[in-house]
Structure formats: C-alpha cells, structure tokens
Amino acid sequence: MKRFDFMSDKKIIVFYLLFLFNLFFIDAFATDVAVALPEQPNAMQPADKQLKNGWYPWDPYQYVEGGEGFKTLTGLDVQLVKAIAKKAGYNVFYEEVSWKQHLDDIKTGKRDFAAGATWTEERAEFSYYSTPYRREENSLYVRRGELSKYNFGDVQKSLDSIKEKNLRVSVVDGFIYADPRINEFIKDPKNQNNITKTANDMESLENLLNGNVNAFFADRLVTSTIAWRMGSRDKIEEQYLGVGVDIHLVFSKKSTTPKIVEEFNKAITEIKKSGEYGHIIKGYLLPVLLLQTIDRPWFLIIDIIGTIAFALSGLIVAYHERTTLFGALIFAALPSVGGGILRDIIVDRKPIGILSNPIYAILILSVVIIGYLFTHFIYPYIVRKFMNHTDNSHQPKSKIGISTADRFLVIFDALGQAAFTVSGVVVAVVTKSDPLWIWGPAFGALTGAGGGILRDLLRSDNYIYALKGAFYAEVSLIWGFIMAIFLIWQEERADPNFIFYLVVISVIGCFFTRILTMRLNFHGAMFGEPLRKHLETKKSKE
Secondary structure (H helix, E strand, C coil), rough: CCCCCCCCCCHHHHHHHHHHHCCCCCCCCCCCCCCCCCCCCCCCHHHHHHHHEEEEEEEECCCECCCCCEEEEEEEHHHHHHHHHHHHCCCCCCCCHHHHHHHHHHCCCCEEEEEEEECCHHHHEEECCCCCCCCEEEEEEEEECCHHHHHCHHHHHHHHHHCCCCCCCECCCCCCCCHHHHHHHHHHHHHHHHEEEEHHHHHHHHHHHHHCCCEEEEHHHHHHHHHHHHHCCCHEEEEEEEEEEEHHHHHHCCCCHHHHHHHHHHHHHHHHHHHHHHHHHHHHHHHHHHHHHCHHHHHHHHHHHHHHHHHHHHHHHHHHCCCCHHHHHHHHHHHHHHHHHHHHHHCCCCCCCHCCCCHHHHHHHHHHHHHHHHHHHHHHHHHHHHHCCHHHHCCCCCCCCCHHHHHHHHHHHHHHHHHHHHHHHHHHCCCCCCCCCHHHHHHHHHHHHHHHHHHHHHHCCCCCCCCCCCCHHHHHHHHHHHHHHHHHHHHHHHCCHHHHHHHHHHHHHHHHHHHHHHHHHCCCCCCCCCHHHHHHHHHHHH
C-alpha cells in the first residue's frame, strides 16, 4: 500500500483544485436581539436586603439571551452587579426602563441604584457614588464613506466641525459622555438644532443608517456590538476620540444609605482581588468581541478554503486507500470537522458547531461529489481529448506542474489550520474553559490537527501524519498559546480593535509558521530519540 505523503505526486488533483475553488459562494449571518422578562424580588430575602435596579438595551453591558420560552437578562454590567451585590449580601431585581427615566427614579427614590453611571455634580446632589468598577471609551460614528468629508479629529475639532457644517448628531437622552466638552455641547441651548435625543444607542445607530442624523456619539464597545448584531458593521465608520471615563454605581439618597454604598465598595474591591472580576470580564466581554471579529467575510472565506483543503486531503487518502464513495466521504469529513466535533463533545457545547451551520456539511459533501465526478468523468475526458498516450513524444505538457498542485494544497491546508486554530481558542473563551492559557492552545490544536489524526487512524498503514515527525499540531499549540496569553492580558480593557488585530495576527502568524516549517522541512521533537539511537547503536555493536 502506498503511503500518503502530503507533498507527494498529485497530478490527478491539478485540474480538480483549479476547478473546485471557483464553485462556492459565501453567505452572511444576522442575529436578532430579543426582549427580556423582568427579574422579580426574592421572597426569601429580607426587604432591607433587596434593591431595585433598572435596565435598557445596552449590549454587551445589558442584553437578553436565551431561546424560545426562556429568556435571561445578562451582560457585563448585569453579571458584575450580581457578583458585587451577592458579595455585599444583597439581592437585585430589574425592570426595563429608559436611562433618563432610570435616573429620574433614582432622584425620587423609586429605584435604589443604577449601574453604568459617570460622575457629575448634578447627579451627586441626589445620589451616592460607588468606587469605579470599570471604564469606557466614547467615539463618534458616521456612515461609511462620509468620515473624510466632515473633517473630524479630536473632541474639540469634531465639535467645531459639527457646528461649522451644521450637522445633526444623535445622543442618548440623559447620558453623560466621557469628555465634559461633549456634555457642554449637548446642554448648550445654541446647539439644540444639532442634537437628536434617543432612548438608547440602538436608536442612535438606526437614526444614522436611516439618514435622520449625520453622526452619533456612543460607547465604542456598545456600538461595535450592536452594529454586529444588526449586521450593520460595514455601514459605519468610527472617528476615534481617545477619551475615556470611570464608571460607577449610583445609589438613591432617598432610598439607600452610605452604609449600603460602603458595603458595595468593599465588595467591588474583594471581587477584583479574588479574580472573580476578571473571570466575569473574560466570560461576558471577550466572547462578544471575539465572535464579532470572526463573524466577518474574510474569516469565513479562510474557514471555507480550509474546510475544502482538509476535505481534499481526505480524498487523497481515500484515493490511495481505494475506498468506496461512502469511505471517501468519511475520509473527507474527518479532517474538516472531526477535530471541531471532538472539541465540542469535550466541552459539552450545544449545539455542536457543524449542526449550527450547514455550510460545512454541504461543502464536504460537494467536495466528495465533485471529486467523484471529476475522477470518473471530467479527468478521463481531459486525458482523451488533450493527451495522446500512444505517442509520448507528442504529448502536451501541462502548464501547471505537479509541484503547483502540491503548493495549492499546502497553502489552503495552512489557511485552514490557521482559521481552525483561532476558532478553537474562541470556543475555549466562549465555553469559559479555565485556565485559558492551557485550554486555548489545547482546543486550537485539537480543532486544527485533531481531525487529521482521526483521518489517519483509519488508514491501513497506520501512519499518523501529525504524530510521527511532522511539525503540525505544534504550530496550533504555539499560536493558540500566544493568542490566549494576549487575551488574558487584555481582559479588563477589552479593546475591540485590539481583539481584531490579535485575531488577524494569529491567523497570519499561524499560516506563515506552518508554511515556513514545511519549507524548511522542520520536524517535531521526537520523544525518546537519543535513548532510542543509543540502544540501537548498542544493539548493532552486539
């Protein structure tokens, strides 16, 4: 039986490679945001240990999660508040309310406290402030393609441009932005013709997309998230202002006491020291940012190319193993989705990745069917039509050499491994697998190389490519570890741009590392090799 070598002669694949990668078209995704049911007071807890809060759609700080018949209010602020309140010994219940109404209720004592507040003298008159529990940054957003014509820059330059060009800007009613100059501009009676007030940032984004305003101020993280949810990320541009502000909890002076605030302050300090704070940040912020980043056309293209390349490698093995059509389907599916399925089973992820999006199953089935048609009908026709086997001296030479076919497959396989490695780390983050520096690279390697190992286990010669000399899974381990370390470092800041560049660099780094190791014929460290050589030498002498 001929051993499968990834760089071996694949003349039969030359035409198939060129034919196949022009057949697939890529679809986009969209995610709907649901409406939550309010949480209720806990009847088992004393009334003086229950606090009334409010919420409004402010993804990823406050949003709804869950399927049909079961909806849960969650988000970064919701989870932080729950953790802080629990540590302080209080129960918190929520009702949906606009931000402006929420602040009015704090002032009258109808609600006990609110999260996500910046400090102002006006608010300090009717509320107590906690110590800061996080920070946020604000930016200015316009429709894509219009940023250059507005001459925006830093805060002052942007405000001057709004006045000079008489632009309309959306702001959230009652919201205090990170820079005092923005807040003064909003309050100034002379600028009211330039201001459109909304209930939340989603309305501001809709105003922009509908052409009702020219721009809107908003939290960077919120805007990147809601634009992603609405499928509008490519329709807007950001003018980075470079301004940030501390965020506090505010407590009503009419319904709470300084003692309650002191208990919450102590709880904030304790959850930061214990690591619970970082765990919540990682559990609710990083998954959203990572999913936003990989839910882009360029990443999906790489993912699809990799899936096809892995399926092709399985078909090559099936060809050498002389399998049935069903056997070819198994050999094609294992390297493409086998590692991901195994990973999802380990972490009990539901639904398993391949079941949540049929595109991968369709791709694998298409590769096998097209491969069958190609090898049985198209390639023989090409041979009969263009190649004269009775006279080798007149046989036309292919313009594309065998090494070109090898090169195609190697490049596409490396792209697939890079995308699958990043996907593995993302799953480790989404499933809250700790510590991330262990499970990030482990799931990256399992997703990137696990399917190939499963494929090779079925080969008749038992040659497992990734375990017997090739520097293959190690590439995923290295870049999975690098990505995990930077994500851990970024936990508390969680900058959307940083996450995006980290994913891009990880994909590029993993791809070129794999190509370089194959180019240099670099092998993995063999276990026990010095001892084996010593014993073999000793045995030969005897």
